[in-house]
Amino acid sequence: CNNWLDEQPLSAISEASFWTSESDAMLALAGCYRQNNFTINSYNNEHLILTSNTDDSNYKESATGDIYTGYMRPSDWEVVRSIWLRAYKTIFKANYFLENIDRVEMDDVKKAEITAEVRFIRAYEYFYLSLMYGDVPLITKVLTISDANTQSRSLLEDIRDFCIDEFSTASVDLPATRPDDEKGRILKAASLAVKGRLLMIEKRWSEAASTYKEIIDMNAHIIDPRYKALFEESGENSKEIILSTNCMTSLYPNANNQTNYKPQMYGGYQECNPTQRLIDAFLMNDGLSIEESSLYDPEHPFDNRDPRFYANLFLPEYTVWEGKLYLGHPDLTSDGIKTMPGGTGYCFKKFATEFYDGGLHNSGDDIIYIRYAEVLLSYLESKLENGDNVTQELLDQTINKVRGREEVNMPSVTETSPDKLREIIRRERRVEFCFERHIRYMDIRRWGIYLEVMNRQIYGMKLTDDPDNYTDYPVEKVGKYRGHYKAFDKTGTITPGMELLPIPLYEIDINPELRQNTGY
């Protein structure tokens, strides 16, 4: 009778029979790819919050609450705990993979390649964790329950060193290019590019420059002549893309691109509101800023701008989308909707596809993490900060390639004086990567300007030319932003420490020895 009671799982594999063949290894590899921090397909508020933890955008609730007391509180699930949980889930899968892969008999080259992929996946999680939470426990083996409940935080340097080593090691066995049927799997450039980010954060400029040079010398990537299409399904095979989530309609759909950012009048959630300062950061199409250019007309502020301006943004009473003029004025009652509090009148367009008719939560749009444009701009920045001589040739090979792509075609940069060039590079990054995953968030922190740019009044669109006699909505009375909507005042609300997420309260409730970040 005892044998009658022996029941084996009917729809899962028993561990005892796993780790034998190459196909087992490939199953485990796909398992490691699934839903890690660069392959999530439903990122919902996370991206919005991180974007709003910059000076580029205002999350709609941050207008009235405040993201730091909102999503960025220790008890939060949607952002604070979910990034953490996803990271350590992936780390567990990777550790388990790396502890067992040697049991599999398969071709050594292939084995080395997939091992490198998993090491990248694990190191990427630590890169991301350290970016978000600072020092976190560094776990490189499968834990038991009691081990997991008694971890303490490792030194930040140790985590970064670990990541840099791992990315270096992984890049050796990763291929520079992949055939179409391997799209979505990690490329050598990705491993080097994340390593470069870490080196830049650590201000190890010469190492960063040589890491980026290594990518450039591979000649595996290009600057695509297209810009807007890169962020839509049609451009997802571009050689410019180095790291992205490989989304597929229905099976592994992008749940957010076609819903979160679009204005409500097009069925979107309009959750992020670009700030006036971001609007103003876009140059005129003569290559000059709005302050300097003669093309700038305050009466028609949206005319004659950098083409990326129109690719990235919905502009009130200016952008025509799906045949209809976009309206963003706060007293709008079209369709009975008043614009959200904290709305600025602007919306992000980058990831929206015009005339999209698929499922709103079910698009095939890839989610871009790293593009070759970043490699070029980071290379230039590393060279500059390292004190290397910046030549016109270097500018032409880097920044001018990025802004000179056919669809953008902005005038070339010729400035080589370090201080001025630094500002140009920073503005270029802000505009080029506008709203792309955590790049601005990372940049303002490593440039040391986070507290400065965050503690400001957030302005929205211009509502009146006569602010003194205007009473409908609060508007700025003086200065550069005279007549602009005062969307939200963050002055004095951002204190040191807030650039990091808190450690999830769930973890501290289990393990009170796990120190909380300052300010929470």
Added chain:
Amino acid sequence: LDAYAQSKRLSLTVKNETIVNILEEIENQSEFHFMFDVSRIDVYQRKSVSCKNQLIRNILDQLFEDTGITYSINDRQVLLTTTGKIDVEQQKTVTGKVTDSGGQPLPGVTVVVKGSTTGTVTNADGEYSFTNISENATLQFSFVGMRAQEIVVGSQTSINVRMEEESIGLDEVVAVGYGTMKRVNLSGSVSNVGSKQLEKRTVTTTSSMLQGQLSGVSIRSLSGNPKSSSATLLVRGQGTFSGAGNSPLVIVDGIESSMDNVNPHDVESVSVLKDASSAAIYGSKAANGVILITTKTGLTGEPVFSINSYFGKHTPTYIPEMVNSWEYAMAYNEALMNIGASPRWTAEEIQKFKSGTDPNYPNFNHMDYIWDSGSGIESKHNINIKGGTFRSQYMFSAGYYDNQGLAMKNSANRYDMRLNLDTKLRDNLKFNVKIYGDKYYDKEPSSRNGTGFSDIVRGALRLPNTIPGPTEDGYYPYYETIHPEADINSKSFIKNSNTFFSTNANLSWNITKDLEINGQVGYNYRALENKNYIATYDVTPNFRNSLNSLRVDWLNWNDLTMQSIIKYNKTLNKHAFHLLGGVSCQSYNHQYLSAFRDQFPNNELSEIDAGATAHATNSGSASRYKLTSLFGRVNYNFNERYLFELNVRYDGSSRFPKENRWGVFPSASIAWRLSQENFFKNILPWMNNFKMRASWGSLGNQSVGNYPYQYMISLGQNYPFGNEYSAGAAITSVANKEISWETTRITNFGLDITTLNNKLNFTVDYYVKKTDDILYNISVSDMLGASPNATNAGSVENRGWDFELSYNNAIGDFVYGASVIYSLTHNKVLELYGDLEKDIARGLFVGHPIGSTYGYVSDGLFVDQDDVEMAPTQPFGFLGEPGDIKFVDLSGPNGVPDGVVSSTYDRTIIGQPLPISTYSLNLNGKYKNFDISLMFQGEGGRKDMISMSHFYAIDNLGNVQKWIYNSRWTAENPNPNADYPKIRIVPTDFYLSNKVDFFVKDATFIRLKNAQIGYSLPDRVLNKTFLKRVRFYVSGENLFTLTNFYKGWDPEISNQILWYPHSKFYAAGINIDF
């Protein structure tokens, strides 16, 4: 009198068949009924008969030729006698009439000559007759609901009997594990309720019907949604915090099943085995108590038809009232100003809302739109036919109900059918078969997210009245992501179709008078088809949900039970023994299949084939587990005075590893009926029954995942490589190779008292129920990276009291009864894992009840700025102004208040979601043709908050409840005792993830659960018709509630995520018997 015999013609052709079977066949074809004494008449001799259209006499003459059997016909009764032997005893004829306590004739009463199979049934006039009956014979009269009587024939030739309605009490037989027992002989703790008390309720499910009927059983109905109208049950509190759950084991007619797959009208009785001695015979599944449901069986005699129908209407008990549009605009402005932002609406706009002339400034109540959209009409119809011959009885029933929700397109309906057949194959061989099937449908409208009606409800709760309703040209408001009116009017739906089928066959053989062997096979099959359709529809002129899709899930569960029992009952002088042994094997199977497609050509097509294949997906899974058991019982009583019982069960489960697979679950109980002692009778002669009981036993709970001890590599962890969705696998849960069941030990002391001429019954039980080795999913750091399977750790104790008091009496024509049930349970976690003192995420704290709410403590609201400055540093920077909740500094790193309110040191237990007491009061009365019953029911001691984000004002920019608006703190009226703090815009779900006792409220309530008034047509009217009983009634459910809980929220709800108001239900119905 022989008219029937003179007219009824039969055809019969049998070859070499036993006489008994031939007689049975005649009985089947006709209304004739044969009576004989097997000890005298050889009915097992074989004969052949061939007749066509013959009168009964001709057939019988042919049949009994050369058999030594003669017969006499009395109307439809045929008495067989033998010509062979000459009986030495004097034979005589006895006739009589049976009446009820009111003197009305009782048809259908079974009259049996004790110790024989000779018997008859009273006719329509309550009359019976026997011929050739011995003076020594004893006649037994029995009838359902009446106390059985025995009368010695002696010299009487006419015996008239007046049957008394059975009072609750001494002779009552109740179902116990694998058998029945007289209530007086019980030594364990069993609550029992019969169909008479249950039939009053106008409910659709058996679980809701039991509410307030059983002591020690707490039943809560969580939602008014017709789709999920079943209620949750707890027997003697929540015994465990494990994933294994707290659901009692439900046994229907001896086979494990589910309570809501029984039509409430088919229920004959329900027993709840509360203590370990009663339940231990069910071993590793019994820890949460066992509920035994017995369905009705047929009766001997003419068919009796019962029809029961009602129609009624639901209206919500409570629905939160929302503010008007102008109030919302003002509240919203205030909330903005309270955080230092500028108002959103100008005074002119607010005036526009008030005047209502501008369609852009409406006052549209979205809640009313949703909750007024359905009819709320419910109707239910049942027919029940009972009857049978002396050898075979049948009970057939069929039922139908249809429940239209409070919202449109939201409904449930069910069809069910049952056949219970009992047959004596031979005198010592009984066979019964029960066949039951039901088909249950429910449906609800859905949103574009495919999450069903709850999404629409949340939308309606959230949308302020400033957002207009549907427009005349067919468009809808759209606010943020929500548009409940567009969703409810769209063709999106979720539909479930449930099929349940069960068969159950039981053969029992009395090898001797005392020894019985019994085999039973039961098979349950349940299939669920779920369809989730998202339609295309226009929301606004600019926005259309442009992609339709369908997901279909097919699930089925099937369970097979095979069991065999041997019973030995022996009474020697005053010693009575009941022995039982058994073996059972059970296998549980589950399968799942799911398919998805989109791009359907239109919204009318909702079969999977109609969708495009481009995005088609499918998935599936299966699982199985098994259980093997041996069990036994020894029951002994001396003169029904000293009672002893031992039970043991030995269980093996496939869910556990070989080493930990088998478990033993013993129990013992004793009882002493003092009322049987002479000394007691002398002192307290008016005490009809006085019994003291004590029991102890051990039970198990094994409801964990099916393969918890095996490391499983889950499939389906896929990721796209190229354009292929590459198969992936990963460990998602960590196995526990040492896992075994959790064990519950219950010690029980009880007292049963019956007095005042059996009119007053009182039962009290005190118990200590302790669960150890709980299958505990300990909160593990996310850094483990996978979810661990349960570990056997931790223990929980429930101590409690169950009281039952009932009184029944009659004063002249006025018959009345009252009963009170009161249960008290104190639940406490004794131990967690190792020396862990708290597991905050699971609400577990040593020394406190399971599921305790953990959060901050408040001390009212900040009065003014001085108050703020005096207070400790508040935990949330953006709070802490006059009118905000004042958080209290309880402790600090050094164990004393440190001037800072922090999440680490200043949270404590602030609420308990489990009731401490449950109570009910049943009153019923009958005067002549009128009857009335009232049932009050309630819960005490639950302290809970509303776990729904839209409860809180302007949460996620949502609406504001009227009571909040009316009693909030404002700068103009800075009341430090206001019911709601200063309204401000807080982050979504802020108060749900940062709980504070300010929002925890006592959910104690008592409600008039049911009231019913009935009128039965008098006999003088009925006598002229074929009808036996006609009763009209009106009934109401949830008529009123007394509670201090939040205004607009039913205190019975607890799962607010799927909030759907409970309903008042007014119905009118009719019962007809003929």
